[in-house]
Amino acid sequence: MKKIIYLSNGLSKEKYNEIYEKYGEYPKQQMQQYNLSLTKGFGANDGYLVEALSVYPSNSNSLSKLVTLASDEKKSYAHYYYAPYSSNRVLRQILIFIYIFFFILFKSSGETIIISDALNIVSNLALIIASKARKKKSIGILTDLPEFMGLKGATLGLLHKIVASFDAYVFLSEPMNKKINFHNKPYVVVEGQIEECGILGKDSLINEDNKKRNIVYAGSLTISNGVARFIEAFEKCNLTNVELHLYGKGELVSTIDFSKSKNIVYKGQVPSSELKTILKKATLLVNPRPTDQEFVQYSFPSKQMEYMASGTPVLTTHIPSMPDEYLDYVLVIKDESIDGMTRSIIEAMKMTDEQLLILGQKAREFVYKNKIGRVQARKILDMSDRI
Incomplete structure (x- = not known):
């Protein structure tokens, strides 16, 4: 041996x-x-x-x-x-x-x-x-x-x-x-x-606590990760039945007044064991990392795989380090401007529950088979x- x-x-x-x-x-x-x-x-x-x-x-x-x-x-x-x-x-x-x-x-x-x-x-x-x-x-x-x-x-x-x-x-x-x-x-x-040993499949995209759809970002709350730009894009959407939930730590926690928005909620940092359940219950998971920064071609965000394993559909930028085999299983932000992100969010929220559930399940099956x-x-x- x-x-x-x-x-x-x-x-x-x-x-x-x-x-x-x-x-x-x-x-x-x-x-x-x-x-x-x-x-x-x-x-x-x-x-x-x-x-x-x-x-x-x-x-x-x-x-x-x-x-x-x-x-x-x-x-x-x-x-x-x-x-x-x-x-x-x-x-x-x-x-x-x-x-x-x-x-x-x-x-x-x-x-x-x-x-x-x-x-x-x-x-x-x-x-x-x-x-x-x-x-x-x-x-x-x-x-x-x-x-x-x-x-x-x-x-x-x-x-x-x-x-x-x-x-x-x-x-x-x-x-x-x-x-x-x-x-x-x-x-x-x-x-x-x-x-x-992963998370079981899901059958709902609605937050049972408030009966709304919720978009979740989990990771470093920094400008370099594109979070500030995504927050601004989400606010422009004016989606009354959708909330943005943010998990993690970073510079934006002290620079953004989350109390001013009814639909943006800062949830703090939670252990990974709790986060898995949170990701599973979300409607959409987002990774807005900008693709024009040098470091992104040399790293692969671990959250991408964790997101896909949850069975919840993923909206992401097309980071250079992401192999093309992933593209059939995620929603891609093609225009990373604030207006472009706004359009991507609205398009994702126009999808039916069935369409989103199918996409999330396909992504989950892909990573559990290959990753x-x-x-x-x-x-x-x-x-x-x-x-």
Whole structure:
């Protein structure tokens, strides 16, 4: 049996809730969901033993002890090993480096595939040094470009060197390959994945609380994500029987007075477990991310797949990183101006309940057939045979 060591910030669902739920903070929910679904995907493939080497997210304010000791947790799909953590930043980095270095050094015997979320400097520096010492190949998962991580100077240069040291790559989009893979190493494009146990189908598009249709946006409430423009477009629609519900955090929370509109409701941030039910109950889900920004061709919004998995129809811009195979299953905003978005919203709301339900169900069937963790993880494992 082959062993997979997967290094990331991902925790088991139970561990994540245990640490963060009582404090009301949910750091890096999208990355948590990404790593959890991929870890489960690895474990769902026969013939592999998965060891999830996990580093707590750096903004884990609820872990207030000077030192939280290393621990482990067995699940049916993986054995989690949690690196030690410290509230002191310098001590935390030292502990993480030492733990990961010796973990890889002593736990990667036999036929071992080493896979890592490649954008954490300290943990991946330890992983690269140890894997080279053991002469083991490593695969780096790039969910973003190093230059978009807010780093500068020598720190950014070090991250670039670490990324270049991997033997193969997993990218979210094809353009990432040209930006990262200068030496034509093996790579595969996997834009994301969802958990295999999904949400049941839906039979209504009406909010039972107020008998209205409701459009939902869930994610970062920022100008760069096109949310402000979409809010303005929605207001121009003058739809009396439709509400816009906004979930998440971001700069717009403090700059927009939501009390001035009866049909726009800010709902705050909720844990991903609650959000799944909210998405399922919505009439329409929206992703208004502008397509003219450089970063959009190098990232695939995880919300796109979560939206489609809910069975609720999706209205989205045609982001460059979205493969054409998705276009048969979503409504596309073709004109991203405020007037163009207004027309797209009105056209979507003119669709009958039956038309919207059919579109949402088709999208759900598409992602559960092609984008579940087991299927996407298999692509990475197949690629590992070519290293």
